[in-house]
Amino acid sequence: MSSGRIKVVVDTDIGTDPDDGLALAYLALHSACDLLGITIVTGDVQKRAAVAEILLRTCGRSDVPIHLGRREPLLKGAGQPLVQQYDFIENIHHKIARPENTAVHFLQSTIRNNPGEVVLLTIGPMSNVGTLFALDPELPTLCRDIVSMCGKYFGPEKHKKEWNMLVDETAAGIMLNTPRPRHRFVGLDVTRPCTLQSADVEDRLFRDLGPLGTLFRESGDWWLRKKGRFTFHDPLAAAMIFHPEICQWKKGRVSLDSGNGATSFEEGDKASDLVAVEVDPEAFFSHYFAVVKKQEA
Template identity: 25%
Template sequence: MQRLIIDTDPGEDDALAIMMAAAHPGTKIEALTVVAGNVGLKNTTNNAAVILDQLGLDIPIYPGCKTPFVMPGIDAAYAHGLDGLGNTGLRSNRPVQAQHAALALIDHVNASPGDLSLVALGPLTNIATALKLDPELPRKLRRTIIMGGAVSAHGNVNYNAEFNIYADPEAAFAFFHGWGAVGCLVEVADWELTMRHGFSTELRAEWAGLGTPKASFFAAISAHSNEFIQKVRRRTVQYFADPVAMAVALEPAIVVSHERHHLTVSLADPQTRGQTIVDWSDHGDQPVNADIILKLDHDRLLELIRQAQL
């Protein structure tokens, strides 16, 4: 049994990723830790509860950090809707835990050292906070998989940075260096990997046509982002980053190509702040801390997404 803690900032693509984990045989979601990101913490916490309501799952939800380490927070409501779920207005009365997400992460991992894998789908503020409190945390995890970065500087929030890293660069810097300091690897599913695995309008319509409650839920919460992509970005291909990362977490064999290198995050230069910088040629003496995923089995990815909506 694969046991996951999912750190998340829902977001319709977070919802689909969580649906994938819930549908995957042999996988158990132990907890959701929630961070501000796509929208503010109040909404991301509600959205996590809405997703679990839709799935009929009894899983603890731990709200975490409302703001980044240093700079004012940003969000992506322009793409995800003001509520984060496509302006659907879905609300949940599900109770959430009083314990802070960072403390809950530490407690869950220390209760089952070596058994839990961490999947991070949002800004890394909660996890970096936990790392400061427990620097040995990475060693106690089975695997760590994140959606974050743009390893060749093909950004989405600006020209060179990806949203999750740019939203809290100091947390991301501490995260990557903390994992490297104890000899651990982060499996990185970045924005450029996401762009290699886009989904056409026709495929989206095929998913909606499945006619199941899960497919209808995802179609409803993603309609706003689909309209944004078509009308504002002028694309017919939609990218869902978090399901790509979740596929790596669920089935490591889905990875077709990857490379291991040192990865850091730019902080000081205003032109490159939040950019992920990779030592592709291994020139430096910094520890290898990133297993950078370059390509997936696309057909298997599509099947995992389809199964999540049945």
């Protein structure tokens, strides 16, 4: 792999909301991304892995390994058993059974074998990441960067619950309490402006992207009919690996209220967390579609 590419591992709950798949396609097709592997978290991880497998194959990236992680929260959390997208792809050829509980070891060995080179991107609940940091508290210091789509930090949604933190509150707490040299957080309050309404989803995703667009339609049309839109929560977090200037940031510390699963942010120059404050949606969408249409060098 070219030394100019950024090594990335992704922890995802792909198979429920459509945005995980949108993020994974972006990374799989990005010319500057050396995608080392995918780890699956929460609920029926076999079904989630099947969704990831089919998407990667459609992107021409069957070489990317997929590892299964925790099904259940560590101790306290809402859990996430449903994998709605699987119902729409189950008749497409895929592996029926994979070895389970290999995700944490894969993440640990990959990051330790590439010290200072790997970006850890978390776009699902924190069960795998919390377990990883509990077993190996030094590991965050070996990451090139950590980027997470989680929490709500500013505006009307400040101090409210967010799903990726709520599903496994115990694991989220472990993650936040483990020293991390730098950790970028992209919250729901910032991702919401990165939304396409039904007509734009039809034109820009379903119709313009060939076989990938067809897969997005097959696996995500139910969501579009229900919600009338796609919000690119996870793709925005993924884009921050390569173009953090699309967002504005504040430095401080993220914390979790263990009583209700809500996140909070305290600004401070001496802390190591960077939280997105504002996004340029037009810049994001311009970049995203340039990548997935393979128009970016």
